[in-house]
Amino acid sequence: MKRVLVIYYSQTGQLRDIVRSTVGPLEADPAVEVVTLEIKPAQPYPFPWPVGTFFNTFPETVYEEVDPIEPVTMPANADFDLVILAYQVWFLSPSKPTTAFLRTPEAARLLAGKPVITLIGCRNMWLSAQERMKAMLEGLGARLIDNVVLTDSAHSAFTFISTPAWMLTGRKGPFLGGTVPEAGVSQEDIAGCARFGRAIAAQLPTRSGGDASPMLSDLGAVTVFEGLMDSEKVARKSFLIWGRLLRACGKPGAPLRSLVLGVYVLFLFTLIITVVPLLAVIKSLIKPLAKARIANQRAYYAQPSGEGRALLAGEAA
Numbered sequence: 294m295k296r297v298l299v300i301y302y303s304q305t306g307q308l309r310d311i312v313r314s315t316v317g318p319l320e321a322d323p324a325v326e327v328v329t330l331e332i333k334p335a336q337p338y339p340f341p342w343p344v345g346t347f348f349n350t351f352p353e354t355v356y357e358e359v360d361p362i363e364p365v366t367m368p369a370n371a372d373f374d375l376v377i378l379a380y381q382v383w384f385l386s387p388s389k390p391t392t393a394f395l396r397t398p399e400a401a402r403l404l405a406g407k408p409v410i411t412l413i414g415c416r417n418m419w420l421s422a423q424e425r426m427k428a429m430l431e432g433l434g435a436r437l438i439d440n441v442v443l444t445d446s447a448h449s450a451f452t453f454i455s456t457p458a459w460m461l462t463g464r465k466g467p468f469l470g471g472t473v474p475e476a477g478v479s480q481e482d483i484a485g486c487a488r489f490g491r492a493i494a495a496q497l498p499t500r501s502g503g504d505a506s507p508m509l510s511d512l513g514a515v516t517v518f519e520g521l522m523d524s525e526k527v528a529r530k531s532f533l534i535w536g537r538l539l540r541a542c543g544k545p546g547a548p549l550r551s552l553v554l555g556v557y558v559l560f561l562f563t564l565i566i567t568v569v570p571l572l573a574v575i576k577s578l579i580k581p582l583a584k585a586r587i588a589n590q591r592a593y594y595a596q597p598s599g600e601g602r603a604l605l606a607g608e609a610a
């Protein structure tokens with residue numbers, strides 16, 4: 294009997310659906326025992342988010358100053374052959390509840406020395422968050438063997454509107470009379486996650502404990518959006534600079550912080566509608582010159598599962 298620990302937090306239920314679809318084939322397998330650990334913030338985050346609370350969350354999220362979560366209850370001798378850690382991205386970082394969990398002594402005990410598959414459900418900007426996740430897992434002595442990423446299927450220009458609209462109104466859309474498609478990961482993509490569960494169920498019984506090779510290669514586990522690689526770096530730097538400034542202005546709700554936050558939100562929107570498209574144009578112009586660098590970067594971010602899709606044709610998702 295192989296034991297799989299599944300850890301997740303989900304605010305709207307989207308990541309819970311992704312987890313359920315992925316884990317379904319494992320739960321149906323009599324040779325596998327699945328134990329699920331849901332991370333619960335001690336004080337739930339509001340949904341829909343009041344606009345001020347939403348933006349005020351970014352400095353502490355980026356600087357990983359977490360809020361308390363409910364105690365993690367797991368027997369002291371609990372031991373697993375595989376851990377699936379599902380998380381969402383908040384401001385280019387792992388969400389606060391996820392980071393809070395990774396800081397607990399239970400996380401250290403459950404993850405140390407274990408193979409871990411990360412499962413991300415987010416809008417489309419996950420590269421920087423996964424870099425932080427890799428560092429945190431390494432710090433816990435865990436081995437990252439796969440990364441599966443589910444993103445919104447609509448074009449970035451639309452999800453730039455639909456994701457915040459969803460978070461701030463609680464409605465997924467469509468918006469603007471149908472011009473902007475519904476926010477979130479598509480039902481088809483969520484259902485398709487079952488292929489990962491099937492692949493894990495097929496390999497787990499014969500896999501040795503020390504095996505660090507991926508289990509989910511060639512199943513379309515990730516797609517790296519080239520156009521976002523540099524934008525994420527710029528955006529993360531800006532989050533770190535403004536985040537430091539905002540934290541120096543006081544706690545969320547302090548008058549000076551609210552004022553500077555207003556300026557920042559204006560700055561951010563100006564940046565997104567000017568610098569981001571400009572960077573994309575410049576990048577497409579210099580693409581032939583930077584081809585090798587871009588390909589290297591893309592392959593790096595796609596690890597450990599890679600972008601291969603060779604096994605997808607034979608998969609009834």
Ligand SMILES: Cc1cc2nc3c(=O)[nH]c(=O)nc-3n(C[C@H](O)[C@H](O)[C@H](O)COP(=O)(O)O)c2cc1C
Binds near residue numbers: 302308350382
């Ligand atoms: C505060 C906040 C910040 C977010 N920042 C990002 C982000 O930087 N990149 C991204 O792709 N998605 C971002 N999202 C979208 C989430 O990753 C996720 O898709 C959405 O919150 C639904 O997840 P759920 O399962 O917790 O409901 C953000 C959401 C919230 C609430």
